[in-house]
Amino acid sequence: MGVQEKLDNLIVQMINENQETLKNNWLKEVKLFKEKELVGTTLKFSEETDQQFFSMLIKHINFHDISKDGTLDDFFDQVLHTGLPLSYLTQGLQAARRVVLNLLVETENDKEKVAAVYREIDRWLDPILNRVVENSSQIWERTVSVQKTALLELSAPLIPVFKNISVMPLIGSIDTERAKLIMENLLNGVIKYRSEVVLIDITGVPVVDTMVAHHIIQAADAVRLLGSTCILVGIRPEIAQTIVSLGIDLSLFPTKSTLQKGMENALEITNQQLISNK
Amino acid sequence: MDIQSCVEVRNEWDIVSARQLGRNMAKELGFGNVDQARITTAISELARNIYLYAGRGKICIEPIDQLGRKGLRIVALDNGPGIREIRKVMEDGYTTSGGLGAGLPGVKRLMDEFSIESTVDVGTEISATKWLR
Numbered sequence: 001m002g003v004q005e006k007l008d009n010l011i012v013q014m015i016n017e018n019q020e021t022l023k024n025n026w027l028k029e030v031k032l033f034k035e036k037e038l039v040g041t042t043l044k045f046s047e048e049t050d051q052q053f054f055s056m057l058i059k060h061i062n063f064h065d066i067s068k069d070g071t072l073d074d075f076f077d078q079v080l081h082t083g084l085p086l087s088y089l090t091q092g093l094q095a096a097r098r099v100v101l102n103l104l105v106e107t108e109n110d111k112e113k114v115a116a117v118y119r120e121i122d123r124w125l126d127p128i129l130n131r132v133v134e135n136s137s138q139i140w141e142r143t144v145s146v147q148k149t150a151l152l153e154l155s156a157p158l159i160p161v162f163k164n165i166s167v168m169p170l171i172g173s174i175d176t177e178r179a180k181l182i183m184e185n186l187l188n189g190v191i192k193y194r195s196e197v198v199l200i201d202i203t204g205v206p207v208v209d210t211m212v213a214h215h216i217i218q219a220a221d222a223v224r225l226l227g228s229t230c231i232l233v234g235i236r237p238e239i240a241q242t243i244v245s246l247g248i249d250l251s252l253f254p255t256k257s258t259l260q261k262g263m264e265n266a267l268e269i270t271n272q273q274l275i276s277n278k
Numbered sequence: 279m280d281i282q283s284c285v286e287v288r289n290e291w292d293i294v295s296a297r298q299l300g301r302n303m304a305k306e307l308g309f310g311n312v313d314q315a316r317i318t319t320a321i322s323e324l325a326r327n328i329y330l331y332a333g334r335g336k337i338c339i340e341p342i343d344q345l346g347r348k349g350l351r352i353v354a355l356d357n358g359p360g361i362r363e364i365r366k367v368m369e370d371g372y373t374t375s376g377g378l379g380a381g382l383p384g385v386k387r388l389m390d391e392f393s394i395e396s397t398v399d400v401g402t403e404i405s406a407t408k409w410l411r
Contacts, residue, residue, distance in 0.1 A: 173297075175290040207297060207315070209322040210380045217378075239317035245316065246323075246368050246384035 010113070011120045012061050015100065023054055029095035034088075049079060051158055053089075055094050061124055072128070076135045080089045089132045097125055099135050139249050156182040158189030164196040165266045167259070172206030179215035190228050197266040201259050203234030220253045229269060231255070233262035282340040284293040285325075288333075290326025293325040294335040300352065303339055307350055307410060317350060317408055323381040324354035324404055330375055332402070342407065349409040351390075360398040368394075 015022065030050055033137055056075055079089060100121055130200050155178045160166045170182070190198060200216065202208065208216075220230035232255040237241075243250065256262040267273060283303070300321040304314045322336060330334035335356025342349050364374050366385065367379040368396075373379035386392040389406040395403040 022280040064285060169324045173294050175293075207318050207322050209319050209326065209327055210384060211322075214378045237319050240320045241312050242388060245387045246319070246380045247379055247387070248384075 009208045011117050011124070014104065014117070015058065018103055019058065021145070022036070022103060025099040025102070026054055026095055028094075029099065030092055033091045033095070046084075049082075049084070050092075053079075053092055053093045057093075057125075057128070060128060064170060064256070072131060073135060076132055077139075080136055080139055081207065086132070086136045086222055089136075091131070093125055093129050097121060100216060145180075150179075152181065158185050158198070159194070160189075160193040160195070160252070161263075162267070162270075164194060164270045164273060165199070165272075166190070166193050166195040166197075167199045167201060167263075169201045169204065169259075172210045173207070174205060174215065179212075182215065183219045183222065186230075187222055187226065190223055190226050195228055196230045196270050197231060199231050199233050199262045199266060201234040201262075202232065203236070205239075205261070208239050210246055210248065213243065213250070215254065217248075217250070224253070229253070229266075231265060233259045269271070282338055284336050286334070286336050286339040287325050287328045290329060293322060293329060296339075297321050297326045300339050300350075303341065304350055304408075307341055307348060309350070309408070309410060313408060315353070317375075320385045320388045320406055321352055321410075323385050324352060325404070328354060328356045328358070329380060332356035334358075335401075347409060349390075349407050351405060351407045354400070354404040357401040360400055360402055361394075361396040364394060364396060364397055 010271070026121060027050055030053075034046065052075065056072060060072065076089065080086065104114060104117055104121075108117070119169065155172070156168060158166050158168045168182070168186060168189075174182070186200075187196065193234070200219070216232065220232070223230040230253050232250065232253065235255055235257055254265065256265060285292060287296060287301055288291065297318045301314055301318045303327055305318045309317065321339070325337050328337070333356075335354065336360065338353040338355070340351050340353070342351050361367050367382050369379075371379040372385050382394070385406055387402075389408050391407040393407075394402070394404045
């Protein structure tokens, strides 16, 4: 324990005594990296961040449990939220390790001491590095999960248009999760809006493969069991050709090329008419 | 033109990226709208088969040029359980997963050339080519 403390002191002392040199060397390294990788960020702002970054590192020589210090997390959050890449932080930490090691090798001749201080440097910087990675991956995970929820909310809306007629416009790729949602919303909506006719519009679905077709057929079949009619609309010519090539049988329910034609058909089925005022 | 691009298929989103890759390459090669749709649908079927039956594998897409005849080849590779009865799999309506059973025979009809090699417990390799007309 006594030896440990002595070494601790050694590295702290070394860094404190040479703070200016270290700082200048570090800034030089970071600047090199920034010139290569980060083109376009405001330089003035970045320099301020550099200064802050370095003082943050120096401050943490004395901490062994960095999770207790909130300022580090705040700084990382701030950096990542301003759009600076994660690599800025990791490269900065690696540069810090390099400049300190260089100084150590230059000033210290005792090999064992060098090795010991080397381990100390690891103990100083590795927890910070771990923290950086942990923080940024958390930010990403949060973003992804928020977007996933937002996407799900957009994924399968059923819109009542006229009395007893509803439309479900589908846009984008359909995966298993979304297919389940389509089925649920369709059946719930048919009951809720007392829809006699539901139009499923696939104009915005880029690819209709067997899986997508299978889900649509199942959904339409379920709607039929509730006593309503499902009309598939928005079938583009190229989609029609691929459906035929795949050998998918869509003859169980009516299909129309456009939403407009489907709507005319739906009005007919429900005995309604659009009358022009003129 | 020996550029080959591959997409690892591990989840449903990878199917979308494989499709995207295929669509872009088909567009670049000058395939028309209908053929683009055929190619992307074929990729979708093959990628989904990998995801459903093998769990993981990859889809490779390459432009080909044989004596001035241009085209696009899709290769689907996996180290999954393999297909025991290839003849049955190529029949319309045969399925082990409750689907439509139109996938592989459909791919064969969507593309111009089609070959399948599979060894039980080793894996499956499917290759399908579309020629530019």
